[in-house]
Amino acid sequence: MSAQPGRGQQVGARGMNRNSVLQRWPLVGRxxxxxxxxxxxxxxxxxxxxxxxxxxxxxxxxxxxxxxxxxxxxxxxxxxxxxxxxxxxxxxxxxxxxxxxxxxxxxxxxxxxxxxxxxxxxxxxxxxxxxxxxxxxxxxxxxxxxxxxxxxxxxxxxxxxxxxxxxxxxxxxxxxxxxxxxxxLAGFGREQVVMVLEQVLEGPVGRSAVNHLLTTSGGNPLYLRELVVGAVTAGVLTCDGEIWDMTADRLPGTRRLTDLIRSRLSVAPLAGRQVLDLLSLCEPLSLSHLERDAEPHVLSRLEQSGLIVVVQEERRSAVRLAHPLYGEVLRADMTAQCRRDTLLRQVRLLKESGARRREDAVHLAAYKLAATGTANPALLVRAAVLAAHAREYPRALGLLRAIPQEHRGFQTQLLLGKTLYEAGDFQQAEDELSQADDMATTEQEVLSALQVRTQNLMWGLGAPYAKVLDVIESARCRVTSPLGLRVLLVNEAAAALTVGEVRHSLALSADLELEGVHAPDAQTWLWAAMTRSMALAVTGRGEEAEGWIRRAIAFSSAAGETHSTATHEVVHGAVLALALAESGRLAEAQEVGERAFAGLTDASATADRRLLAFYLARGAWAAGHPAQARRWFAEVARASRPHTPVVLSMALAGLAAAAALQGDCEAAEAALAERGRLPAAGFFPEERLGEAWLYVARGELTRSRAVLTAAAREAFERGETASEAILLTDLVRLGEAGEAARRLTEIAAECTGRFHRARADLAVAWAAHDPDGLLGAADALEAMGADLLAAEAASTAASILRAAGQTRPANAAAVRAEDLTARCEGARTPALMAREAVVRLTGREREIALLASRGMLSKDIAAALTISIRTVDNHLQRIYHKLGISTRKELADRLLP
CATH class of the missing domain: 3.40.50.300 (P-loop containing nucleotide triphosphate hydrolases)
Structure with missing residues (x-):
């Protein structure tokens, strides 16, 4: 990753232009x-x-x-x-x-x-x-x-x-x-697109950018290349220092691409060109509809030429352009008068046919608006509702914004705010939802606005707890029914969870019904169940968390479309992935999360996408896969700029930790520096992992342990047991197993779950220098998918066994450690250093050895550890004697991966 640009640099800073992209374009997938x-x-x-x-x-x-x-x-x-x-x-x-x-x-x-x-x-x-x-x-x-x-x-x-x-x-x-x-030869699939993009751009590419490029190119390698060239040249595809992603929704392409498509379209006869123009504005259209104006042989020739495709959609044959880019070129070449006439003709035909299909309202409004700039307000509202329900957010926003202000009632204003939230425009959503709240006159309207607004404040803007509470309190003055007051409590529980008030959040949902069918309001129960599941996971009760989210998923599935817009399946997938990870089922959690992410489309809500990516990143970190974690954290960070400082802060901390674990101090420092420039927006103990592991990468173990100790204490005081267990386990890995083992054993007794038990067993065995206990912990951790912890346990066991002269079992443990380490994507930790060195050096000697191996002078080591230069030199002489070496270069060769 060292070849990537610094954070915030645009693509031009790398000298990436059309020629450099073309030169890098490989022959892949063949x-x-x-x-x-x-x-x-x-x-x-x-x-x-x-x-x-x-x-x-x-x-x-x-x-x-x-x-x-x-x-x-x-x-x-x-x-x-x-x-x-x-x-x-x-x-x-x-x-x-x-x-x-x-x-x-x-x-x-x-x-x-x-x-x-x-x-x-x-x-x-x-x-x-x-x-x-x-x-x-x-x-x-x-x-x-x-x-x-x-x-x-x-x-x-x-x-x-x-x-x-x-x-x-x-x-x-x-x-x-x-x-x-x-x-x-067929077109590229997703894996091939990812492969070629990452080879050409020399770094990871965001999944939304991959999806956009794959969809727009249709998998055509030539079109894909020209789209990438155009996007890079125009600065639409850029890198923030970690990941490449889109800065705009539209891909500019190139003149060559346009010429290629024009040449491809030129084979159509005049009558065929009229059909293509119509489809570019109105696709898909039914085959029977097109046959009113075009002779069958014209449509047949277009299909044989590969310009249109006929597909079966439910009970009708629908016709589409054969490639997404054809429409862009056709529309660009169309005169304004031709566009207007074509659209108005379709409006007349739809009205004559009765406009009986559900989507016909959307088409009528969209065609009329595009042709004339205006449309009937009632028709615009109806079309916007249908478009939003289908998650066609850009179209829904276009329809809603076309409604004159004097025709916007509460429902229209609320729909506008909610659609902006789903589309990821969180600040504008807050402005519109605030207006909707002012327009609310009934209790139901107050609650409807409150639910969307608090979600936007929490998951979109990451607003301070006090701000969310003010909104809830404002609604409380206008809500009197028991059901309405219950909705307020659920909103407060969700808000408390987002700022770390976990105990308060659980208390507010303590009397929640076990099943949604027994709840007075299904939508409120679903949100409460999801919130309770997340809070339980944060407190280390993964099995209970899994039970709640699985009940929510089952109820939502049984309810069908009635409540689908209230609780998106992607959120359920994210929370289930969190619960499974906390239960120690890391591989299953990753599978659930990846499957949910694979089902995302460009229309999926931005906040939901970000939540899922964050839990995937966290799960990858727990598994000891820093490259995967870094990539996911980078996606979350990119999606959180600039409006969501709370989520951005957490993502940058995770990114720094993952980069440091790979030995990339420069990237870790850049991430932490950006995090330091963010406005204060709350504190989550787990965020200190980035700082702690950067110290480890620099060899400053004492400072790392101090950071982890303080963060673990904070997590204990807040009741965030899951974070506390992670922080304490890292203290064990850095040589402070004694005190951490006691608390991890207490956590294992308080919270059921094999992950807690395995962490406690690891700490106890590490503290006791018990190789059999370490190998047993390695067995349990490997079975969960915690590869790095298992590798460190096996590596430490090998060192202890070798020091005791038990060569054969030591070699077996070392081979196992090597196998596990190979899965950990280049992770570098003190426990994976040269095995004999780890066990033969004291904690202070190991710390000095690490600093010296990284080129630090004795005076700088003394200053970092607040000891004398003479003490450092004495320690170094003992280190050289123990390891049978005589120079710092040999020390570096011995200790560094």
Missing amino acids: EAELKYFDEVLPEPRSAGFLVFGPAGVGKSRLAEECLDRAVALGYRAGRAVATAAAASVPLGAIAHLLPDGADLSDPVSGFASVARLLSRPGVARPRMVILVDDVHLLDATSAMLLRQLMDAGVIFLLGTVRSGESQALAVAALGHGDAVQQVD
């Missing part, structure tokens, strides 16, 4: 095809290798790479490009490949002459490899000659064929028989 070619080429019975695929999928790029490989192996090479113009001239495409002196006036003798002149008998690579791009456009004479040369073993044909052209005469002639191998 490894299987290249391997297949490598196997086919030297086989004497193989005569050719044809690559099929749609335009832009990378056929020519793959064929060129294959040809380069052939040349590297010593084959002679030739290239030809078949075109429609050359096809009108016999041998027009390959004439330049024919040897001088070849006379083709007589086909029989001419072939023999060409074969003789091209042959190189007696050499290691007698065949010539000829690449022909667009084989389907070859003339018949060229195809016949090439086939004869292939059958005679004179040439090996490497060719590309556009999808849908397999019946062309040239393809049939050159591709038949077992001697010619064929491969089909």
Whole structure:
């Protein structure tokens, strides 16, 4: 990660431009095809290798790479490009490949002459490899000659064929028989897109950016490349020092991309172009609707040309443009008058047909608004409700903002605020929700505004507790019913949880019904159950937390769509991942979280996405996978700037800890420096991990232990037992097992759960220098997925066993430690240092050894540890003697990974 730019730098600071992106663009995702070619080429019975695929999928790029490989192996090479113009001239495409002196006036003798002149008998690579791009456009004479040369073993044909052209005469002639191998190239899937982006950009890419690029490019490698080039050049795709992500919703592309698409669209006849224009504005449209204006043969030709696709949607056949980018180019080329006329015609047709489908209201309002700039307010409201329900937030916002202020009632104002919250515009959402609160006249309206507003303040803006309480108290003056007062308590419980008032949060939900079916209000129960689950997890009661969130998920599922907008499935996935992680089921937690994240779309609420990413990051940290944790924390940090300081502070602390665990002090320092510039917005003890592990990475173990001790004490006082257990376990790992073991044993007795038990057993064994206990703890931790803790336990056991002269069990423990460490993504901890050194040095000697191994002078070590220079030098002499070395360089070689 050291190659990444500093935090906050834009892409231009790296010198990344169009040329540098193009130079870095690799041939990825085609490894299987290249391997297949490598196997086919030297086989004497193989005569050719044809690559099929749609335009832009990378056929020519793959064929060129294959040809380069052939040349590297010593084959002679030739290239030809078949075109429609050359096809009108016999041998027009390959004439330049024919040897001088070849006379083709007589086909029989001419072939023999060409074969003789091209042959190189007696050499290691007698065949010539000829690449022909667009084989389907070859003339018949060229195809016949090439086939004869292939059958005679004179040439090996490497060719590309556009999808849908397999019946062309040239393809049939050159591709038949077992001697010619064929491969089909498809567009990139998600994994291939991630691979190519991270190779080109030399760093991780945010999942929202990946999704956007994959959706917009349709997986077409050529389009993807031009989109990345355009986004980088325009500063739309940037890196904040940790992760690349989008700074705007729209990808600019490039002039070359636009020209490519225009060329692709140019094959459509005039009548077909009208259909394409219509679809660019109104897709999808039913096939029966299009057939009113377009002849069936026109639609058939468009489909055969790959410009439109017909898909089955429920009980109707729907027609869409074949690629998302076609619509952008078509709309850009359309005149304003054409756009207006097309949209108004669709409005008339929809009205004439009765506009009976649910989405027709959205279409009527959107078409009218786009065509004229105005629409009936009631229609706009109805359309906005439907668009918001479908999570089409940009469209819903456009419809809502078009409603004149004098026509906005409470429900419209509330919907605007809620949609802004879901879209991630939290400050504007607060402004609109505040207005909605002022407009509320009934208790139900007050409560409706309160629920959305408090969610936005807590999860969106990360507002101070006092601010949230003020909003709740304001509502309390206008709420009198028992059910309404219950809603206020649930809101207060959620607010208390977000600022660390965990005991208060649990007290407020202590009488919550076990099942939602027994609750007076389902939506309130769901929110309360989710809040209680999170609070239980924070207090270290993972199994209880899992029980509550699973009941909430089951009830929400049984309720169907009725309550789906109140409790999104992604939030349930996030809380379940948290509960499972606290229960010690780390692998299952990661699987649940990844599955929930995979189901996200660009329409998913920003706050929900961020919550899920944070718990995935935290779970990866607990598992000892710093690269995964760092990536997730970076996503959370990017999504939290600049409006959510509380979440941003937590994400930056986690990012610093993960970077420090990888030995990247520079990145950890940058993250903590940014965190230090944030406004004070509360304190969470677990955030001190970033500072503590940066000290560890610098070798300053005393300062790290002091930070962890203070943070663990704070967590104890606040009742945040889960954080306390994490902090105490880190103290154990840094040589302070005695006192920590006592408290971890108490936690294991107070809170059920195998993770607490395993941590306590680890601490007790570490304090007692008990290798069998450490290996038993390693067994338990590995079974949970806590790979790094298990590796450290096994490593420490190996050191103890070796010091006791038990070589065979020591070696077995060391091998196991190495295997576990390999899963930990380059994590660097004192317990994973040279094993014999760890056990043979005292705590003070180990600390001085670490500082010295990192190049610190004796006077600087003395100043850092507040001891004399003489004491440092005396310690160093004893360290050298114990380890059998004599220089600091040897010390660094011995201790540093």
